[in-house]
Amino acid sequence: MEMIYYANDTLRTGTDISRAVLAYAGALARRNSSATVDIPIRRDDGTQGRANLLLGPASQLVAEAYTDNAEEIVDEELVDSLHALVKNLAVGTGRPFDEGDVEAVDDDYV
Numbered sequence: 654m655e656m657i658y659y660a661n662d663t664l665r666t667g668t669d670i671s672r673a674v675l676a677y678a679g680a681l682a683r684r685n686s687s688a689t690v691d692i693p694i695r696r697d698d699g700t701q702g703r704a705n706l707l708l709g710p711a712s713q714l715v716a717e718a719y720t721d722n723a724e725e726i727v728d729e730e731l732v733d734s735l736h737a738l739v740k741n742l743a744v745g746t747g748r749p750f751d752e753g754d755v756e757a758v759d760d761d762y763v
Contacts, residue, residue, distance in 0.1 A: 654695070654726065656719040659712075664704050665695040667726035671716045673735035678708040680742040685710050690735065693726050701726065 655671035657664045666674075670692055681688055687709030694704045708714075 654719045655716045658715040669732045673732045677735045680739040682710045
């Protein structure tokens with residue numbers, strides 16, 4: 654699990670989801686664009702919920718590892734979708750896409 658700090662709040666979500674959101678936010682910022690993304694989260698009472706995030710050039714997101722006894726939140730379809738969006742945003746930027754665009758966030762956590 655990871656905790657995303659967003660707009661003076663914190664959101665707990667799966668590690669892969671968190672990293673994909675950050676990669677997408679970075680890709681949007683490079684294009685001076687914005688979008689919303691709906692992600693699964695874990696509420697303080699342990700139940701699952703959803704959060705809708707507005708991502709753009711001014712987004713200030715920070716994520717950190719979060720350990721608790723709750724099961725990791727997994728949404729492979731969402732993660733794959735966000736990775737595809739990062740790839741699509743790289744098209745037309747004047748530079749070739751490489752997997753580092755998607756995985757750059759992961760490198761920060763190694």
